[in-house]
Amino acid sequence: MQEKSSTLNIPLEELKLVGITGSTTSTSEAPLILVEGMEREVREEDVVLIENLNGGLILAVCRGGLGIDDNLRVGSYSPGIAYVRSTGKSPSRAKESYHFMLSFIGAVADGRVKPNDVIVAPGSRVYAFRGTSHNPLQYLKTEKTLLAGYLVREPSWDIPFDAAFIPYHIGVFGATGSGKSYLTRHLLIPVLLKAGYGVLDLDWAGVDYAPYFEESQVIPISEVESSPEAFLSYLMDRTRNFGYRGETSTLSMALEEVLSEHWQSLVKEASTPSELLEKLKDLVNERLKGQPKEGDQKSKHWIDLASMRLERGLSKLPLEEVETFMGKVGIKDLIPRQGEVSVVDMHRASDVAKLTFFLTLSNELLTRMYRGEMLNLALVIDEAPQYCPHEPRGVQVETTDRIKDLCALGRKHRLCVVLISQGIAGEIGINAAIRRNLNTQFIGQIHPLDLEEAGKRLSPYGIKPESLLYLEPGQFYFVGKMNPSPTPLLISFQVAS
Template identity: 55%
Template sequence: GSGKSFLARYLLIPLLKEAGYGVLVLDWAGVDYAPYFKEVVPITDVKCDSDSVISYILDKTNNFGYKTESAIVSAALEDAIVEEWDKLLNRYKGDSGASNILAELERSIKDRIQGDREYSRLKDSEKLAISRVGRGFRKISPDDVKTLMGELEVSQIVPQPGNLLVVDMHGVEDARKLSFFMTLSKYILDEVSKGKNLNLALVIDEAPQYCPFEPKGLRYYATEKIKNMCALGRKHQLCMVLISQGIAGEIGINAAVRRNLNTWFIGQIHPIDLEEAGKRLSPYGIRPETLLYLDPGEFYFIGKMNPSPTPLLISFEIEEGA
């Protein structure tokens, strides 16, 4: 309600394009950016890499019922995905293909656990593992698999300098969105490790969905990726733009990620963010309580991009329906 998406659409994105960045927008709900731009790709069109598929399956099955990853199951799952996933995608297409992929994957994992032994000769732990694989795969539907069957390589959706692309992430569950992000962030960090200049701005809508204050599961790994991209990417022309309802705590961004951000636009805040806002504004004589009453379209501009030594209050009108 403070005008965050308007600020991004009409100020930050045009500014980044003009500065020579390719802008890639991750639209979590598919409502704040995808309807306003022509250059849109559905998340289901993008292929996940093997590591992300493994993470997705472990998340969907809740580690197949184990409190921590089972060495027996995770090793069999990893071998099956690494060796067979791409082959299965090439072999099975269309709506019926998802069911076949699911069945063959389950069979392959069980076969890898059992090996060439008779079932009766397996250890109890191995019999339990096979049983849990069966129960776990019942939690994965063909529709879930369909969302993983995209054909675009992640490298194909990274825009050239001056261009824009929005990834519409609506219509799939959180685990699929985070698995896609793991694939994308791995590609970006691989490029950084090669010393390449990316000239890329990554705009992450609903950032606490990726890097909350207490990340668990896939969000833990996503938080680590974002922290690394923020810390390492700036030397390689990677600009990270995180958009969030709050600053800290349950509605905000992970503290380790916040420490790696150098420019802030802070609009109307929730009362639980008073302390965090005060850390950034009180040294300049600005009472954080005033941020409780900012109008939509009003933001304090703080940090390295700000040409002023003190925070600037910027404002613009929010157009109806914009």
């Protein structure tokens, strides 16, 4: 026993014996039969140590607890059932037992954890760490791990994060009130900063992040310059293509030409949104009137109709929305340096304006990556289904494609895309093609509509999807590449003042 414990640097005598493994075992899981009385102490998600009779020590997590009593088995007649019905008392507890299924973290050797490839022998002793001064998660550390958060019910057990997999992108999922923004502010952003990333946070509603950072770190979306392509997308979406059936028309071509040539001067010279629209209307009308030439089939009737639709469409635009496109802060100045945080407060803009702003931002990031730059940037996207929904429409088709491109290129250019969403899949979730790029996920309390999708991710590790409906706010399953443990860990975090 002493030789085995030396690989763990912990005397097994200091740990508490809680049970033995039952039948049937494998290299990745084993049933645990609890010693009498331990059912009151051992909890789901507790980390335990298996002293394998076939050799070696294995760290594991308790999952899927069950209490069984053959005297009380329902569905058929038994003397125990008859006794309960006639007396209202429980029968003998001689046939009562309590079980967990152990999901393996890995085998401990030379002070580190490696994948287990030895079948666990039934009858192997199982020890609990809870209540001792030993943190078993320390054996998951590597040279590139960062410590943050803690294992649920063990505030002193820091969680290791493998920083090498940060550019493989992150998803944070949880229903309203699950603590997604708290997790992002108090755990994810500090980890990203420690890893040498700058953090650019797009705060969709302006309430989850902007109020919690210094004023110098927050930039209203109305102060950020926009591109002519973004403003054109906004115009066509907001006016429904000015009443034309297709996206391409005489008016849309004239608008595109004018904006590409005069956008910078329009923003610079116009002092108000109404003045900008008036100048734009004059330039487009001038362009339209100059289109018919001798031999052209375009008639004056169609030009007049386009001019009328232009005036009607521009007059319906809310001026406060147009103002969000008149910012002077350059996109390049918006992107933070390593170790810094910038938050874009988007609450004053319309949904379309927010999405077209994202197109401008993503253009800048993609251009830098095409040039071969290492960005060292984490792009945190709040309310991700607004950008890349299950079935994108309108501008969302473009934003979904841009996020795909950012994810594909980001892995090689140190860009981490962090998507925050109330739902995982379907109508309340994000696009499946995007979801497949999120190689690290934090899954908190979910909506019942997400049970099936959560089950696909967590059921192989013995986690019942139904249990996610009852998670407390601030509790998340940590799954994927950044987790050095192959089985998910239920984590939480301290909320800084």
